[in-house]
Each structure stands twice: as C-alpha cells, then as structure tokens.
Amino acid sequence: MARAAIRAALADTDDPAGRDTAELLTAELVANAVRHTPGGSRIELVVQLLPKRCQVEVHDADPEPPGALAPHAPEPEPGPWQEHGRGLLLIRALSSECGHHLTAWGKAVWFSLAVRD
Known part of the structure; x- marks a missing residue:
C-alpha cells in the first residue's frame, strides 16, 4: 500500500x-516500522510534495530512534550473508536528507528526495 501511495503521489x-x-x-521505512513496532500499533505514511522535492515520513509508536540515521552515526557494515541491515544504508545513500524526530505517540523517520516536476 505504501508503494502504491508513493506512485500515486508522484x-x-x-x-x-x-x-x-x-x-x-518508502518501502524500506515502512518495513522497518512494521518490523520494529509492536503488533497492532498504528503506522502512518505522510507524503509532502514540495517544489522540486518530496518528503516522506513514516510514523510509528516506538520512540526509539533508528541509530543508523543519527547525524554522526557510524556506517553499519552488514555481512554479505546477513538478511537485514541495509535499509537505512540505502536511505542515507540515496536520499537528499534523512532523519527522525519524536512525535506525540512515538517517532517519525523521514527522507527528502529531489524530484523533477
């Protein structure tokens, strides 16, 4: 559903x-939220279309920040056979900006991406 929402928005x-x-x-952020948030918790997708860029936020109920998106976090190095651990690396590498902030009921993890109109 998140992929379809982004396709429609853009x-x-x-x-x-x-x-x-x-x-x-977006799929990476939503997958992380589903994986790390207790079952039955609310997850929200917020897409903002701004001039020349879009910003995507995924809100979840877990207030724990994703360590790999902290401003001076070391780059994690998943092993070649490790099944998880590359999503936030992709977000850091492919987005214009990314980060997280606390919300009233948990946190929001976001990225910004330049797009042509």
Whole structure:
C-alpha cells in the first residue's frame, strides 16, 4: 500500500528514477516500522510534495530512534550473508536528507528526495 501511495503521489512528476527511488526508500521505512513496532500499533505514511522535492515520513509508536540515521552515526557494515541491515544504508545513500524526530505517540523517520516536476 505504501508503494502504491508513493506512485500515486508522484505520478505527475517527470522523473521516473525519482519515483522509483522514492518507492524503494518508502518501502524500506515502512518495513522497518512494521518490523520494529509492536503488533497492532498504528503506522502512518505522510507524503509532502514540495517544489522540486518530496518528503516522506513514516510514523510509528516506538520512540526509539533508528541509530543508523543519527547525524554522526557510524556506517553499519552488514555481512554479505546477513538478511537485514541495509535499509537505512540505502536511505542515507540515496536520499537528499534523512532523519527522525519524536512525535506525540512515538517517532517519525523521514527522507527528502529531489524530484523533477
């Protein structure tokens, strides 16, 4: 559902690569929220279309910040056979900006991505 929401939100942009990247990064954030938030908890997707960029936030009930998105966090190095641990690396590498902030009921993890109109 999150991938479809991003595709629909960016349908009018003339930037197929930007749409694909936004879809990938959104899927990573939502997967992390589902994996690290207690079952039955609310997860929200917020998409803001701004001039020349979009910002995507995923809100969840777990207030624990994702360590790999802290400003001076070391780059984690997942092993070649490790099944998890690359999502936040992708977000850091492919987004223009990314981060997190506390919300009234947990946290929001976000990324910003340049897109052509």
